[in-house]
Each structure stands twice: as C-alpha cells, then as structure tokens.
Amino acid sequence: MAQKLTKGRKKAPEGESQPVTEVYLFISTQRIKVLNADTQFPPRLPGQKSMLKNHIMHGINQSCLTDLAQLIAQSIGQAFSVAYQEFLRANGINPEDLSQKEYNDLLNTQDMYNDDLIHFSKSENCKDVYIEKQKGEILGVVIVESGWGSILPTVITANMMHGGPTEKSGKLNIGDQIMSINGTSLVGLPLSTCQSIIKGLKNQAQIKLNVVRCPPVTTVLIRRPDLRYQLGFSVQNGIICSLMRGGIAERGGVRVGHRIIEINGQSVVATPHEKIVRILSNAVGEIHMKTIPAAMYRLLTAQERPV
Structure with missing residues (x-):
C-alpha cells in the first residue's frame, strides 16, 4: 500500500510561492519506506502490470496533520493485519474462524500482568535522590526511553560517566526510572525533551531526582x-x-x-x-x-x- 503525502517546508516570504515536496509512503508486510520523485518504486512483482495501479493514492493537505497521522497508523495496521492473516493460513488456520469477539472474550479473562504495578506501588522503590556537583559540571548520566507500553512511560538510567557526579554519588543505578528532576515530571515526555532538561542543569550545584528503583531487565x-x-x-x-x-x-x-x-x-x-x-x-x-x-x-x- 502506498500513501501520497504532501510535505510542506518553512513558510515562504509574502508574495513568494510555498515550495512543497511530494513523497510516497510505501507500506508492506515487510517494511516501511519513504519514496520521493528521485526514488523509484519497488520493482514489480510477478504478474503485476503496474505497481501504481495496485496501490491506493490519497492526497494529503499539510494542514491536516492529525488526519495524516491517523492515515499512516491505519495503513501500518492494515499491513500487519494482512501479515497476520497470512501467518494463520500458513499454519492451516482460517482467519475467518477467529472472530474479533472471540479475541475480546479472551482479553476479558486476563488481568494485566501486574509485576510493574506492584513494583511501582511500593513506597520503598520510589526515592528522592540528591546529587551534588560543581556549577558548570555536567550531570554525567545517559538516559533511554522506557518504551511504549510501560506502565509509567518515562526515561531509564542507561549509563553513567566514569568519575562524573552521578557515578560518584552512588545514589543511582543502571535501570532506575527517573520520574522527575527538580520537581519537573518526566512522565510521558519525549526522550529529547528529557535530555534537554538534563542539559539545562549544568549551572546548578544540587539536583533532586525522584527515581523508581528498577532492574535493567x-x-x-x-x-x-x-x-x-x-x-x-x-x-x-x-x-x-x-x-x-x-x-x-x-x-x-x-x-x-x-x-x-x-x-x-x-x-x-x-x-x-x-x-x-x-x-x-x-x-x-x-x-x-x-x-x-x-x-x-x-x-x-x-x-x-x-x-
């Protein structure tokens, strides 16, 4: 499946035309690829007369970013749905034999695996940590995303600079989730935003972190x-x-x-x-x-x- 997208650039000065770039989002059960005018479409499959005739094209207005995001998500979902149906057929199962109601009934019989819920609910696993450092000195910590699907999406301590303030304090461990910094919550924020907040601490001498003790695995x-x-x-x-x-x-x-x-x-x-x-x-x-x-x-x- 391919979706035609119109990608706008920075607003042009008054009186000048707005330059745009047309791209195609090619979605298959194997990969997702962005194609522009300089990129050829994937080669035709045996028996196909024209790749374009076997794809759905939609014109997208740049102002409809929400609709665009929904369209991309829907297209990806359709690709994975096709892949799953092919997997069922390869294993001798007719996809029509498994209704959505049957799957929903299964879900209703299952509780959330609550290891995370129990862990986060224990007060001894959540602590305020104070790290002392020199003004102008970096905090010396590397963070990564906890991952979409986590109970409390935030960032995880992945590494500490050798000899840096965080490592010398001995108060933070690899795997700990950082919930807030100096009272600013990091829950649900993009990784880049959290990194910017940490970089902004360079001229502070004392940092307060609220962390949840977590194993890295x-x-x-x-x-x-x-x-x-x-x-x-x-x-x-x-x-x-x-x-x-x-x-x-x-x-x-x-x-x-x-x-x-x-x-x-x-x-x-x-x-x-x-x-x-x-x-x-x-x-x-x-x-x-x-x-x-x-x-x-x-x-x-x-x-x-x-x-």
Whole structure:
C-alpha cells in the first residue's frame, strides 16, 4: 500500500510561492519506506502490470496533520493485519474462524500482568535522590526511553560517566526510572525533551531526582491459550518494533523499543531473526520473556559509546 503525502517546508516570504515536496509512503508486510520523485518504486512483482495501479493514492493537505497521522497508523495496521492473516493460513488456520469477539472474550479473562504495578506501588522503590556537583559540571548520566507500553512511560538510567557526579554519588543505578528532576515530571515526555532538561542543569550545584528503583531487565508474561490468537506485537532482529494496544502482549508487559534477550528460559541474544519469529509463532500457554531497552543493550555490549 502506498500513501501520497504532501510535505510542506518553512513558510515562504509574502508574495513568494510555498515550495512543497511530494513523497510516497510505501507500506508492506515487510517494511516501511519513504519514496520521493528521485526514488523509484519497488520493482514489480510477478504478474503485476503496474505497481501504481495496485496501490491506493490519497492526497494529503499539510494542514491536516492529525488526519495524516491517523492515515499512516491505519495503513501500518492494515499491513500487519494482512501479515497476520497470512501467518494463520500458513499454519492451516482460517482467519475467518477467529472472530474479533472471540479475541475480546479472551482479553476479558486476563488481568494485566501486574509485576510493574506492584513494583511501582511500593513506597520503598520510589526515592528522592540528591546529587551534588560543581556549577558548570555536567550531570554525567545517559538516559533511554522506557518504551511504549510501560506502565509509567518515562526515561531509564542507561549509563553513567566514569568519575562524573552521578557515578560518584552512588545514589543511582543502571535501570532506575527517573520520574522527575527538580520537581519537573518526566512522565510521558519525549526522550529529547528529557535530555534537554538534563542539559539545562549544568549551572546548578544540587539536583533532586525522584527515581523508581528498577532492574535493567524487564520480565514479561504473555498468556496465549492457542495458536489462533495473535501475540499482538512484531519483532525485527530481536527488537520489538510494534505493539497492538490492548492485546495480550501489552497486557503481559511487552514494550516497544526493547530487545528480547530470553524466551522461556532460553537466551536468544545470538539467535537469528527467523528463529526468534519461529519460536514466538509456535509458543502457546504461558510465554515468559526477558527484555531490555535496545539502546541500553547496545551500550552495555559496547556496540555504542555513551554520549
């Protein structure tokens, strides 16, 4: 499926025309790609006369950003829906045999996996931490997103600068979630905003952090009684890249942006993508997983250097 988008640039001076760039958002069950006039459409598939004739084109006005976001989300959802139906057919299951009502009935029998809820509700896990530093000195902490699907979406301590104020204080651990800084809540804020808030602390001598003590690894429990029921998330090279709202995976604690490191007690750190998909596709009953923010994993395994 391809959606035609009109991308506006900065407002032109009065009297001059507004330059625009037309792009196509190509969405398939395998990838999402942005195509412009300089980028050729994907090659035709066997038996197709014209790729364009097999795609849906919609003109989008720049002023309708909300409609655009909904259109993109709907298109991605349709692509994953097609992929799931093909998976069911490949396993000898007719998609029509599993109604939405049946799936909803299953969800209604399941509680949210409340390990996070219990953890966050304990007062001893939530503390105010004070870090002393010199004015002009950086805080010396690297943060990453907790991931879409977390109970309280905020940022996680992923690394500390050696010899920096945070490390020397000994009051913060890798995996701790930072709920607020100097009384400013970080819950629900984009990572870039949280990073800007931390950078703005450079000229302060004392910093107050409200943190929830968390291990760096998240424990996930998915209850899937039968192969007919979709797990409700997708994986690419071991990293969770999408999550169906309200599905059994979200209820089980799965988070977007996390890397799967263990499935049912078996390490999958060095497991090829195809095998991970096969393990998950064939898993039924209680599926236990351990995940870690992908950015934190790359830092801990020295694939990236902390900044």
